[in-house]
Amino acid sequence: MPSWGLIVEETCGYQDRRWEATHLGEFDGTRQQALTRLLKFAKTYEPAHPRLPKRRLVYEAADGYIVFVRGATETFHLRFSVAELVHDTYAPARPQGRPEPAAEPEDAVPANHGRRKS
Template identity: 40%
Template sequence: MEGEPEEALAELERRARAYTPEHPRSPERRRLFHDGDGFLLVVDGAYQSYATCFSAAELLDDTDRPPSP
């Protein structure tokens, strides 16, 4: 996304909160942690916990970027 870092972090949080992982199929508990420029979502199932990391990063270079007008 383009915009200010604060906007990117807010969008990342929105996506982390809305994310529904494939496992566990019957979640019992969800915990969302914020750490610096990212989030950690931990979903507990009946037998196991599953973690998903969401990170914000700034693109510094892209060799396949279209030329600027």
């Protein structure tokens, strides 16, 4: 059975608004079951902004939900998505019937690709 990541992306900050993604957890089951679980998060997740939410609008999208949370002066939005896990460096046991992965090609992405420099 596939494993699905439950993910929320939200706008953070005031003057320097940026997107931040948070891994809410994993769900084993069908995609539809994962979306049903994700809807619970979309309805109840408490974002950092706005501090005093007045209204929440939840829209279904192709891969999850888009949520608008209106505050007293501004509206913030969040995107809730399901994503099927296709690779994990920690794999405790390989399920029956799944072959070992092929060796990485010569042009594989470098190990430090995408990491922030400290």
